Amino acid sequence: MPSATVPLLERRFLRIAEGLVHIRSLAGRGTPLLMIHPSPASARGLEPLMGALKTAGIAAELIAPDTLGHGDSAPPAPDQPEMSYYADSLNRLLDALALDRVDIYGAHTGARTACEFAIQFPSRVNRVILDGIVEYPPGLKQEILAHYAPAVEPTADGSHMIWAFNFVRDQAFHFPYFKCDPAHRQTRPMPTPEYLHAHTVDVLKGLTTYHKAYNAAFRYPVSDRLPLISARTLVLQADVEPTALQNAAGHISGLIPNATRIVTQGGITGKADAIAAFLGT
Numbered sequence: 160m161p162s163a164t165v166p167l168l169e170r171r172f173l174r175i176a177e178g179l180v181h182i183r184s185l186a187g188r189g190t191p192l193l194m195i196h197p198s199p200a201s202a203r204g205l206e207p208l209m210g211a212l213k214t215a216g217i218a219a220e221l222i223a224p225d226t227l228g229h230g231d232s233a234p235p236a237p238d239q240p241e242m243s244y245y246a247d248s249l250n251r252l253l254d255a256l257a258l259d260r261v262d263i264y265g266a267h268t269g270a271r272t273a274c275e276f277a278i279q280f281p282s283r284v285n286r287v288i289l290d291g292i293v294e295y296p297p298g299l300k301q302e303i304l305a306h307y308a309p310a311v312e313p314t315a316d317g318s319h320m321i322w323a324f325n326f327v328r329d330q331a332f333h334f335p336y337f338k339c340d341p342a343h344r345q346t347r348p349m350p351t352p353e354y355l356h357a358h359t360v361d362v363l364k365g366l367t368t369y370h371k372a373y374n375a376a377f378r379y380p381v382s383d384r385l386p387l388i389s390a391r392t393l394v395l396q397a398d399v400e401p402t403a404l405q406n407a408a409g410h411i412s413g414l415i416p417n418a419t420r421i422v423t424q425g426g427i428t429g430k431a432d433a434i435a436a437f438l439g440t
Contacts, residue, residue: 201230
């Protein structure tokens with residue numbers, strides 16, 4: 160969705176060791192909310208939620224960086240980074256922002272980054288919000304690691320552009336997207352042409368690096384790591400998420416010592432209202 164839907168949105172760059180990190184933000188006061196986007200796109204996809212959070216009454220500054228290797232941020236340094244690396248990059252970004260402590264929201268891949276950040280740097284985290292996280296069964300996990308996020312390079316005939324569009328479109332229809340059969344069909348509606356275009360452009364921006372955060376997230380041992388989160392945590396069970404993620408929310412909240420699960424309705428507005436209520440307590 161274009162940033163015009165969030166009139167006060169600011170965009171800027173900050174430098175860390177890997178290079179420039181691109182950040183979207185909405186001004187505010189109090190403890191900032193750091194928002195980590197899903198793969199394979201960028202923080203552009205969080206703009207509607209950022210606007211909804213302000214409408215829901217959140218006074219805090221909202222800060223949404225493009226993860227390293229996505230959008231307009233620099234690529235990650237390691238060839239095979241793990242979630243611990245992405246968490247450390249957020250720690251260094253907070254240093255660059257001169258922020259001591261934040262609340263943190265993460266969606267999908269970003270939820271795993273948020274978990275690891277809260278574990279590694281507990282003194283910098285006030286509260287955690289997780290939106291869409293699941294522990295895949297071992298067999299499915301291996302299939303996903305083998306097929307979900309392949310390394311892609313530009314091609315002389317431009318076929319990588321067709322691949323990127325199909326990758327984005329098929330994710331909306333099936334999970335995993337490479338199993339295009341009725342058993343794996345999702346019930347979500349067809350994305351708009353504008354959505355497909357914007358997400359395809361995001362994937363093309365990070366064409367040679369998008370897969371690194373994805374595969375780090377798929378390797379992440381969710382059941383082993385989540386019990387180590389000490390911060391107060393909200394686990395969202397949102398009506399707009401895939402069924403597998405909704406069904407996992409109860410199990411995920413049970414792994415975290417100080418977690419609350421909330422079922423939300425009404426799409427992004429429902430998510431924003433639940434987050435606002437949680438941060439207001």
